[in-house]
Amino acid sequence: MTSETDISIIRSCLLFFAIFGIFGNLNIVIATRRNKNLQHKCGILLAILAICDTICLLNEFQSFLRMTFDLGQTTLNKCFYFNLTYILIEPLEVYMIFILAIDRLIAINYSIFYRKIPKSKYILSMLIPGLIIAAIFLISSFLNLPNSNSNSNSTIIMVDSCILPYSMPENVSYWWNQYNLWGAVATLFIYFYTYVTVYCCILSAILIVIFTNMKNAPIDPDTVSTYAVIPGLISYSCNFYVYFWRSSDYYNAFVKQLFCGRNLGNQENLAPPSKKSSSVSVMVKKAQET
Template identity: 30%
Template sequence: MAMSTSRLVSQIITATEIVFFNIFGVFGNVNFIVLTMKNKSLKSNSSYLQCALCFCHIICLLFELPNAGLSFSGVQWRRYECFSVISIYIFFICAQAVIIQMMTLDIFIIIYFPAFYRSIATWKYLTAMLVYPAIYSGIVVVWGFIAMDDELLMFCNPPLSLEPTVSRFWTLSNVIINTITLVMFLTLMVIFYYKGKQQKSNTKKVMQRLKVSILFFICTWYMGLLICDMSVAVGFTGETLILLLTHAVFFVLISYTQFFYVVIWRSPEYRNKFLEMWSFIPCCKRLRARFAETSKDFVTVFSQANSLTTKT
């Protein structure tokens, strides 16, 4: 009876989290794509790659909704039924983790191969950047189809829908991928610390926009994956293991949702365009006017200080 109550509470909490993050996550990711496509000043190879990430996150969030419905209904699926339905989700959940790594590589290319970055056609650049995510994701999904069985699942989500051996490979490989991404990103931070003044303004803007978002993603994605991986490694089994794997989705949902909100916080260009696009809403109109006034005051103060310095 106690376990039954625990399971019910777990289902309600998980479903509520999924619905909440879907509302804010889909809204944010769609807005990032629309802002990039509508504004020429925001278009670049980097921003298109970020749009690919947002698209993956939209798919991932939407595919979590059936799990929310199943949580409330109490319906349980067998692994072959669950995996067949969410295999597309698993493809995109794998792809988005590798795209984050490609976004870090993208900054390296901007810094060390600027002429190549400016000259290469966008479609060629994006194709090259997305081949690795597609191959890795395809391997996991194909292996998942080959290994699936008819075990009854408590929840229909990626860690449980994959056969345990495949699930273990998925979590461990993602930890490795994110560790490599973290090392790459920390290397970039060191480069910018020592050579920041020499970097071009466009490079600085990209780095400023992405550094918090990438670190935020790595932390939340790491946390979700480590909970899954360590739960198995420590030896948890049965209902305890299932509950731990299920609640790890909280950190995963944050990673799907945060990108747009970090961008509009860190990037004045995206923030201004967002407020302009939504200025028909009174609060956005007021915020747009406030930010414009703040920017004007800053420019005035900077000009006066610069003038005094010149006179001196």
Template identity: 25%
Template sequence: MYGMLARVNQLIIVTYKILFFFAGIFGNACLIYMIAKKKTLQTKSSILQAVQSFCHIICLAGTQVDTVLTILDIQLPRSQCYPKVSTYTFFETVQSMIMLFLVIDILIIVKFPRFYHTFSTTKYIILALIPAITCGMVFFVWGFVGTNDEIVIFCNPPLGLNIVASTWFFRYILFLNVLTLIVFLVLIRIFYTKGHKQRGDSWKVMKRLQLSVAIFVCSWFIAQSSNSVFIAIGITGETFNFLVANVSFFVLLSFSQTFYVVIWKSKEYRTHFLSLWCGRSFASRDVTGAGSSMKTNQPVTTSRIF
């Protein structure tokens, strides 16, 4: 009976992995295309967001390795599993740090606006990517060095890594999550103070930040924090694998939701997205609305998910 329930659970996970895959690939690809096509969207933060969306596409593709294996009811030893998800592991590690940098990006704009707008965009992006890529390479190589022949029920980065590397992988993610949440709260405090005095743009930004915190906590933070909690309270073996596999719902939500949140919150992005399907006539009809707001509010609202 337990085996049958476990199989049903696997198929449920496969179902939402496929749904998130198509929704996420479409959304992230649209976001990258809009940023690449529209020069008005090509700010430092939007380029970082495009890089993160590219990482999310690779991660979503990586989840399908496990989808195929689950449908075929195949379980691989870690030595065979990890090479298949090694690229996924690298990009998941990279996107975790970029997520932190996207929030720090707003803090820099608020505290050091002159530096932000005069500093080279190319250098800014390179400086942000160097530590992210370095950490990604560390876990990428570590996964190959410490592999073994233990059978894993799901072939994904946490389970594909050996127990030591996996533990440090969770610690790394949790550390970045906590830092991201702290910067979020600092920003909300800053904008709350400004908005309390004058309820203008600062108040609106503060409200958007509160929403972003809720989305962040309900997706990526829950997923990775749960894994760390499982380790901390001593859950191991099949039970740990089962829980990690089901928490993947929140990981997939994090990989897939950015574009839809952007379209919901940003009139500028909605206009550009609709113009992809409705042609230039739509964009020209709205030029006095979204187009003008893009120019006047760009430092705060344009090309940003928060």
């Protein structure tokens, strides 16, 4: 069973990553909107991912408020409606991470095709499957909810913690875990194949699946599910700081944005603090439209 210490640690993490993650993700969206050189295919996909991450973090902030005011225990039906947007957006966020790996694979190995395909058609074709997957999880959860109109107590399912895995019926939650796990594995494989750093959210799904299916787990599965939110929070929050550190294009846009366009020197373009060439910048430039 999750202890008070566990709850305090998770609550602190939720608040920390909500503040820094939302700040970073909003900067990505604003920078993409203001800078045409970031409005290439990959840049738009990154901005969409940033929007998804922001919505996920806002829902996690809701969890922080519920923990703070001791509102964790509720019925499954109420928990579903509390996390309605989260159930819809989180599968799309997982899909967007995977599709960015596919995007890099296409851009590097099929660069001529990548440059020729129209941007709007490409973005739409990449986005539609993810929206369909997200809708399937949302509709399936709704259809499998217990009948709230019944007066029988046997139809009322209580959840101790109103967090995402417990806001869906058990059978849907199982497939949601499988989707997260194998989506992360597929993303890992694609990124490994194209030599790109993988997102750390794979750890969250693996922890949940492994310890949930162990009969005599050394750690309580509820505790694992509670702590498994941390890798997800890192994944939702880290993109802005990685781009700031590793991409000269995003670095220039962010610095100009954060300092309100103020002239910081005579240099036409600012340079990132690292003297090494950025692999992210190189890959982004490959994806830019001619």
